[in-house]
Amino acid sequence: xxxxxxxxxxxxxxxxxxxxxxxxxxxxxxxxxxxxxxxxxxxxxxxxxxxxxxxxxxxxxxxxxxxxxxxxxxxxxxxxxxxxxxxxxxxxxxxxxxxxxxxxxxxxxxxxxxxxxxxxxxxxxxxxxxxxxxxxxxxxxxxxxxxxxxxxxxxxxxxxxxxxxxxxxxxxxxxxxxxxxxxxxxxxxxxxxxxxxxxxxxxxxxxxxxxxxxxxxxxxxxxxxxxxxxxxxxxxxxxxxxxxxxxxxxxxxxxxxxxxxxxxxxxxxxxxxxxxxxxxxxxxxxxxxxxxxxxxxxxxxxxxxxxxxxxxxxxxxxxxxxxxxxxxxxxxxxxxxxxxxxx
Ligand code: KG4
Ligand code: ZN
Numbered sequence: 001x002x003x004x005x006x007x008x009x010x011x012x013x014x015x016x017x018x019x020x021x022x023x024x025x026x027x028x029x030x031x032x033x034x035x036x037x038x039x040x041x042x043x044x045x046x047x048x049x050x051x052x053x054x055x056x057x058x059x060x061x062x063x064x065x066x067x068x069x070x071x072x073x074x075x076x077x078x079x080x081x082x083x084x085x086x087x088x089x090x091x092x093x094x095x096x097x098x099x100x101x102x103x104x105x106x107x108x109x110x111x112x113x114x115x116x117x118x119x120x121x122x123x124x125x126x127x128x129x130x131x132x133x134x135x136x137x138x139x140x141x142x143x144x145x146x147x148x149x150x151x152x153x154x155x156x157x158x159x160x161x162x163x164x165x166x167x168x169x170x171x172x173x174x175x176x177x178x179x180x181x182x183x184x185x186x187x188x189x190x191x192x193x194x195x196x197x198x199x200x201x202x203x204x205x206x207x208x209x210x211x212x213x214x215x216x217x218x219x220x221x222x223x224x225x226x227x228x229x230x231x232x233x234x235x236x237x238x239x240x241x242x243x244x245x246x247x248x249x250x251x252x253x254x255x256x257x258x259x260x261x262x263x264x265x266x267x268x269x270x271x272x273x274x275x276x277x278x279x280x281x282x283x284x285x286x287x288x289x290x291x292x293x294x295x296x297x298x299x300x301x302x303x304x305x306x307x308x309x310x311x312x313x314x315x316x317x318x319x320x321x322x323x324x325x326x327x328x329x330x331x332x333x334x335x336x337x338x339x340x341x342x343x
Contacts, residue, residue, distance in 0.1 A: 002079040002320060003030070005067070005103075006313025007060065009096030010088025010116045011142070012037040012047045014059040015309030016067045018078075019317045027317035029126055031070035032310045033063040042181050053091035060099050067309075075107055080327060082316030085113030086336030087143070093335035101333045110327030112316050117144060117341040119311035120273040122153065123300035126314050131271050131298040136261045140254060140282075141274030142168035142183065146341070147212045147261040150271070153318045156342040159261045160212030167250055167276045170216035174223045174246045178239055188243045189279055195237070195244030197281075200226055202249040204256075212261040219249055247281055255285045262295055271298045278305040 001022045008015035017032035037055050041047050068074060083100035086093055097113070104111035121137050124130055134151040136159070145162040165173070168185055175184020180191065202222050205215040223246055230238055258270060270290060276282065277299055290297045304310060319325040 003073070003077055004080045004082055004313050004316050004320065005064070005078045006114070006309045006316055007081070007083040007096040007100045008116070008119065008307055008309045008312045009056040009060065009092050010084045010086070011092060011307060012041055012052050013307040014056050014063055014096075015307060015312070016060065016063040017309035017313040018067050018071050018073070019310070019313035021317045021320055024321065026125070026130060027314060027321070029310050029314070030073070031067045032308065033066040033070070034308050035059040035063060038183065045176065045182050047089070049089045049091055052089055053095055056092055056095035060095065075103075078107060078109060080110055080112055080316065080320065080325075081107075082112045082114050082312050084116045084119065084312055085334070086116065086339040088116055088337060090335060090337040093337060097333050097335050101331060104329075105331040110329045111333065112319070112325050112327040113333065114312050114315045115339060115341055116312075117141075118156075119315045121148070121150065121156070121271070121341075122315045122318055123273050123304050123311040124271050124298040125318060126304055126310055127298070127301050129298070131269055131296075134267055135269035135271050135298070136258065136265055136267050137271045137273060138254065138258045138261075138277075139274050140167040140272070140276035142166060142172065144274065145214050145216070147257060148341070149261075149265050149267070153315075153322055154324050158342055159264065160214065160257065162214040162216060164215050164217035165220065167214070167216060167254060168274070170219050170250050171247075171276065173220045175243075177220070177223050177227045178243055185276060186278070189247060189281070191240050192244040192247040192281070195240030195242070197244040197248035199241035200245035202226075202245050204249050204253050207253055207256055210260075212257045212264065214253060214257060216250065219246070247279070251279065251282045251285055254282060255289055258286065259289055259293070262293070268295050269298070270295055273300055273305070275306045278302055
């Protein structure tokens with residue numbers, strides 16, 4: 001049996017978690033703790049990298065103590081320490097990596113770097129009904145929008161991705177135009193509940209390209225045009241209608257392209273991961289479209305859609321089980337702020 005401590009610090013969430021691996025059995029999440037910096041960055045309308053790094057420094061050790069206490073374990077019970085190596089904010093990554101590698105050295109255990117997107121991709125393995133390989137993955141976060149064919153842990157072939165903004169970025173930028181706080185995705189989704197998704201005819205870029213690729217930059221421009229037309233003091237219903245129409249445009253594209261990727265690969269399983277995977281309309285529409293086609297859809301638990309330490313510890317555990325981990329014991333490390341999954 002091995003216990004893996006995982007650290008996530010790539011952006012504005014400090015996450016720590018402990019996962020246990022025993023033989024071939026599904027790895028078991030023993031404890032996790034998370035601190036979100038959202039309220040700190042909200043005043044600036046987005047993440048301030050230097051503030052993010054400093055806050056990770058403040059949070060990471062108290063969260064580690066909390067995780068160990070929840071699990072009723074001590075530092076000596078840890079066999080491996082995993083951390084997010086990238087992609088993400090360089091300074092923020094350095095905090096998690098630095099703490100992970102020094103703690104590993106002091107405990108004389110190895111340290112294992114993990115790709116943040118692999119963490120998202122494998123996060124449905126933390127749910128009660130984990131997927132089986134192979135599957136198509138729709139990865140929709142604040143920085144990435146990709147469709148991938150996943151044959152096993154570490155085997156990721158990109159089928160299509162965004163040529164400009166990510167889906168989360170499209171949500172966040174449109175929400176900002178609607179006067180909503182950062183990060184706008186969940187706020188826009190809440191406002192959209194009261195709106196008419198057909199009130200505004202917004203573009204669905206590349207919808208008919210015939211390829212599983214995405215482009216969302218034009219949508220934000222279209223939303224800006226509508227915001228200007230509406231004028232300075234729109235009523236709540238108008239804002240809700242625009243929010244609902246924006247969400248519908250993003251979701252339509254994500255659903256259509258996911259179906260295209262499923263058709264191209266002939267696979268009957270879809271995994272949705274990343275922050276936008278929490279979106280209720282996306283889940284509803286994907287569930288309906290996939291049910292018609294006999295495709296099973298898997299999502300991470302709602303609380304594990306956005307960044308967290310559990311997905312990093314889980315990705316490490318799945319790698320360890322497959323003998324794919326190449327941990328280091330020499331105290332050295334590097335972070336990779338820009339890093340393609342599959343490279
Ligand atoms: O995966 P994540 O936590 O961070 C990155 O790795 O980027 O994703 C954050 C993104 C943000 O853009 C946020 O607005 C979006 O996920 N998001 C949502 C919802 N919850 C989070 N977008 C739409 N609807 C939601 N319910
Ligand atoms: Zn993320």
